[in-house]
Amino acid sequence: MSIDRSDPISSRAQTPPAVQRCTPTLPGFTCGLDATLRVIAGKWKPLILYFLAQDGPTRYGELRRAVRDVSDKVLIQQLKELEADGLVKRTDYKEVPPRVDYSLTPLGRSLAEALVPLCTWGTEHVAEVSQVFAERATWTRRERQPTG
Amino acid sequence: MSIDRSDPISSRAQTPPAVQRCTPTLPGFTCGLDATLRVIAGKWKPLILYFLAQDGPTRYGELRRAVRDVSDKVLIQQLKELEADGLVKRTDYKEVPPRVDYSLTPLGRSLAEALVPLCTWGTEHVAEVSQVFAERATWTRRERQPTG
DNA sequence: TTTGGCACTTACCAAAAGGTGCATACTTGT
């Protein structure tokens, strides 16, 4: 994953950059976006971060029920990675029926805040997005028909 | 993918919501974040959007060289999906050695702008992130050793 | 005494995502 910006073929050159260029050369990553994406890659991670940002420390079971449709295996796994990445903190109360809760670290909180515009964008454009997905689902169903 | 917010077990209740709650019930999606994530799911999509936002209309070959390490198959595929989702526009000049370029639609441009904070976050925290990834790489290598 | 909840773990498996390599039809450069 990397963006190569040393390419003089540029034959268009006049469109004004809608988005300011981010630091071009980071150690190991193309740009900040690249770095961020690696950290939040995982089906439920952004949702977990967002949930934790909204509701503060949350017990495992609650989280499990909150993020619907996720399996234990995957939820645990993604929590572990988030913990290893320094975004969430796991607190084990060492009690007898186990009690554990998860919360955001300052780093995690800052990431969750960076996620807000994405959430806003989605909310503002649900109409377009869900329409497109409805169409996709339609032909997907048609393509798939195996026997009848 | 869904977040269930009707859960009265809440035994913590006091942490102030660091992030304001986004519209809880959207048609088909949990919240805006969920909708957005489905649209940008794909290893290279955010990078493609971001690149296009920075550099304006770009020919296929240029894009291919810019987004390093991507294969033709996948790049084409993701471009098609982005096009189907109304985020990028494909222009075929119908010329004799083929000439095609890709650019953002207004919708795509707005998404790219929502991506900016993620890029910023990544840039500001490369240190933490790359350190973590270095460690991950280390034990991954150790775990894997099959024969020698 | 069986049942259920808690916070996980493990083995196994299916699907999705992505990559490789070859092909196309035409042109330009050597």
Add this chain to the structure above:
DNA sequence: ACAAGTATGCACCTTTTGGTAAGTGCCAAA
């Protein structure tokens, strides 16, 4: 005449990701 570049398409294969179902040890309620 032949290699290379253009923007793709396709068949095939590997890797990654996520899901299922079962089990763990301990305790409380039924």
